[in-house]
Amino acid sequence: MSTRRLLLALAVAAVLIALSLLLGRFGAYLVRAVAIAGIGALSLNLLIGYCGQISFAQGALLGVGAYVAGNLGNAGADGVLALLGAGAATAAIGALIGLPALRLRGLYFAIATLAAQAILEYLFKMLEPFTGGVSGLVIRQPAFFGLPVASDQVSAAVSVLVLLITWLALTRLTRTNLGRAFLVVRESEVVAKGMGLDVARTKAWAFAISGFVAGVAGGLIGFAARLASPEAFTLDLSADYIAMIIVGGLGSWAGPLVGAAFVVLLPEAIQRVGEAFDIANLLSALRELAFGLLIILFLIFEPRGLSSLLPRLRWTQRRQTPGAATGFGERAGAAVATKGGERP
Amino acid sequence: MAAPLPAEAGAVALTAQNVTIRFGGVVAVAGMALDATPGEIVGLIGPNGAGKTTFVNCICGTYRPNAGTALWLGRELLGLSPHALLKLGVARTFQNVASLHDLTVLDIAKLGAAVRAGSGGFFASEKALEAELTETLLRPLHLADVAHTPIQTLPYGRRKAADLARALAAQPQLLLLDEPVAGLTSQEGMAMAAVIRGVRDRFGCAVIMVEHKMDVVMSTCDRIAVMAAGSKIFEGLPEEVQSDAEVQRVYLGEPG
Secondary structure, eight states: OOHHHHHHHHHHHHHHHHHHHHSOHHHHHHHHHHHHHHHHHHHHIIIIIITOOOOSOHHHHHHHHHHHHHHHHHTTOOHHHHHHHHHHHHHHHHHHHHGGGGTOOHHHHHHHHHHHHHHHHHHHHHOHHHHOGGGOEEOOOOOBTTBOOOSHHHHHHHHHHHHHHHHHHHHHHTTSHHHHHHHHHHHOHHHHHHTTOOHHHHHHHHHHHHHHHHHHHHHHHHHHHTEEOGGGSSHHHHHHHHHHHHHHOTTOSSHHHHHHHHHHHHHHHHHHHHHHHTOHHHHHHHHHHHHHHHHHHHHHHOTTOGGGHHHHHHSHHHHHSTTTTTSGGGHHHHHHHHHHSOOO | OOOOOOOOTTOOOEEEEEEEEEETTEEEEEEEEEEEOTTOEEEEEOSTTSSHHHHHHHHTTSSOOSEEEEEETTEEOTTOOHHHHHHTTEEEOOSSOOOOTTOBHHHHHHHHHTTSTTSSOSSOOOHHHHHHHIIIIITTTTOGGGTTSBGGGSOHHHHHHHHHHHHHHTOOSEEEEESTTTTSOHHHHHHHHHHHHHHHHHHOOEEEEEOOOHHHHHHHOSEEEEEETTEEEEEEOHHHHHHOHHHIIIIIOOOO
8 A cells, every 4th residue: 555545544534533523413323324334335345246255144244243242342341352352253253154155156155145144143032141132232332442432423433433444454455365366256266266266265265354344343333222132133234235335336445335325324315305295104115115226226227336426427537548547656546447437 | 395396407397197087978088198398398289179178177177087197296286276286386378368357467467476475465565576577477478568457458369468477477387378379360379479488488387288270389389299089199399290191180181
């Protein structure tokens, strides 16, 4: 990573955190929800968008993170430690869920992850001493680095910070041998194997890293909700996350964030419209419908997602200049532009 | 792990014997034998369906042969995975170049170099590796100007060159080329042949090359083996191959 990019990221972090602290309670709540969903979507994007392994178990993995972080926090661990512990535990479970992927491909593997989701949901209900059973686990918000997280604004800022760290780490990851191997495995396992890549090891890493990030996101969900209960981490949640990365654009790094914002804010917007026109009940029923319709429309008209619209709107001029995309400093923008857009 | 032995000139590095693979009732390769020494380019020719590519796939781990041995510097290769083979210094290129959407030419070369220790780590700077790959591989293969271009957007000839760059980035001692000039124009094909000879001269690796274009084979290879119906029917110098009556009959066509 170039120093310039790092400085830019730090500046963005500082601005976003400052803004989060200045927001009202409702604004902070929204920022936190989008940031946490963004982390979870980045995790799933690594697995599906980059490594090509479709998983329906993201909801349950977020749950694992929430329960582990909640228990660690309740036992008096620092928030940072609780999140890292949740990440480690979820990475292990993610790798376990990924085991069938060594034998199964595509939809067959996706079905196996459905089974994993169901088993984990069952375990959430049954492992009472750890999960609190059907009624759930009450979670206390732990301090971070010994500093208490006293308000929603502070917890929003924490979530934004974690999101930025995750984003930096994952975009960096895609520039390593492992990250490049993910892309080859996604395109063709036969080619990956023929090229001498260790496909099993590559997939195992994808599941573990994606699981780690999902665990951290789950931990933040638990801290934010102050409660982890089985009905919060169902297949519906998995579907939401798949929607986020599809709407945002598979395999880009801006996509999951755009998608997360879209999926989190859409219901809020619908709610507002409903309240304004006094048709809230009608619209909340339509929410699911609108959601499904939007995803289908995206798959048809914009398969590369919302994020592909951004470069087209803003970087069209630059992309048409010959050689502009080959300069090294332009790579970040060019990568998004190429991924997002039309290819000849 | 076999250390990269500096093989003596003229010493046989690869000895494949009796390599046999069946798919159901079809014997695709039947008792095939082939040797290769470092610094030598061995051509493997024969009519379609002779089993040339299947033989290469057996050697480099894509298929698991039913019988036979292939010793490389004293180590058995058959049955090892392509990943393990790459670590032993055995690399290959593909007949059809895969479509790898988001990867650039340089990305794919780095993937080839991934078997080398110390490249592509999370905190590693890749500037030095990029410069090295660009100078030693991309420039000779005429790919330096498209180093940061996605493979997908390149014409076929350059994609094949990128695939060769990937195989060479692993610094192989045994290089298996599956139809390196197929699909290229004759001009591109001759340029590719020159590159292959240059690679052999510079790295001193043993090269086995499956190819149909006879002008390229004749001008590039030091020795030629002719396969038909799964086994070797002739082996010799290029000029001997051209004058052999049996080879003429099964492959080059009846005279007159």
